[in-house]
Amino acid sequence: xxxxxxxxxxxxxxxxxxxxxxxxxxxxxxxxxxxxxxxxxxxxxxxxxxxxxxxxxxxxxxxxxxxxxxxxxxxxx
Numbered sequence: 001x002x003x004x005x006x007x008x009x010x011x012x013x014x015x016x017x018x019x020x021x022x023x024x025x026x027x028x029x030x031x032x033x034x035x036x037x038x039x040x041x042x043x044x045x046x047x048x049x050x051x052x053x054x055x056x057x058x059x060x061x062x063x064x065x066x067x068x069x070x071x072x073x074x075x076x077x
Contacts, residue, residue: 001065005058006051013047 024037031037 001062002055002058005054009051009054010047013050017043017047 021038021043027037
């Protein structure tokens, strides 16, 4: 369950980073000479924060699902 959540967030971060790099190129005419619209710190820090938040958010349902006895869960279906 944690792996699935991390995989989804990782894919979303990758797609978001690629789209934001493409979109930020439109800001280039508004910047002073020599400035880059791509901030490496932001492109690394934001996905890491999102991945950490998603891991914590996925941990609670995974812990709850792991605490249920499979035989009891199947019996109630």
